[in-house]
Amino acid sequence: MPELPEVESLERFLADRVVGGTVERVYARAVHALKTYDPPVTALEGLAFDDVRRYGKFLAMRAGDVWLVMHLARAGWVRWQDELPEGPPKGGKGPLALRVRLAGGAGFDVTEAGTQKHLAVYVVRDPQDVPGIARLGPDPLDAGFTPEVFAALLDGERRQIKGVLRDQSVIAGIGNAYSDEILHAAKMSPFKLAATLTPEETARLYEVIGTTLADAVQRSRGLPLRDLKAEKKSGLRVHGRTGQPCPVCGDTVREVSYRDSSLQYCPTCQTGGRPLADRRMSRLLK
Secondary structure: OOHHHHEEEEEEHHHHOOOOOOEEEEEEEHHHHHHOOOOHHHHHOEEEEEEEEEEOEEEEEEEEOOEEEEEEEEEEEEEEEEEOOOOOOOOOOOOOOEEEOOOOOOEEEEEEEOOOOOEEEEEEEEEEHHHHHHOOOOOOOOOOHHHHHHHHHOOOOEHHHHHHHHOOOOOOOOOOHHHHHHHHOOOOOOOEEHHHHHHHHHHHHHHHHHHHHHHHHHHOOOHHHHHHHHHHHHHHOOOOOOOOOOOOOOOOOOOOEOOOOOEEEOHHHHHHOOOOOOOOOOOOOO
16 A cells, blocks of 8 residues: 555655646546545646645645545555547556546556555545545654654553554554554564553654654655555565564564454564464464
8 A cells, every 4th residue: 555655755756747737638437436526527627737745645636726636545556657648548447547638648547456446536625625634643744743742642542553553543644564664663562552652662663753754755756656666665674574584683574464454573673572463363472
């Protein structure tokens, strides 16, 4: 799933290319992806994009008084082309969900691979009209995300820290992959209760959130869109690397499986050498 660093890179890439460009045609091919119908997607036609922003893991582009907002979910992506065909795209099954063609021929496709379709596209007057944006917590790359703000978010929070980091209403933009990476860098168990963090642990976790995300954004800077996913994967130390040696200590990276996802961690770095039980057993091995 594209998370904050990837969506940040998409924002910068598209801002350099679409701002000032007039929307010539919009083709919606995946009706299930459209979450709003007023204004219609065709309301973008004839308007010029003048702003591109990121809200957590949402990507938003303004054209006049209309916003095109996307959440790429697990398998969505944006594919830029310097020259798109003039006519409508061919019908039938395929990954294409939305095509936006600009005057002059350039534009982008919004695609979604796989059979599970969770891509969401909105056309709204205000990004805050999108429920997922309206409920977002503070952005960890924003200057207002201070140590004091972070500590207040964790105060009294009885959930495991892994789940808290992934909760978009607490902190915007962190998903499964980067929460694994952050907790590994902070040398913290994903099962640790957020409210039990000491002031020192809270300060360390705050610092690691900033450095991990900023480093990921920096690595992606200037890359073509087609290379962003590969860059994300190559920069991960534990996530998606079950069975491989931890790059810090050499211990074997282990996994905890859920029904529809998994987490990865290093026992030596994060849990005092103790393996965590599979979440299907729902407890920590003592």
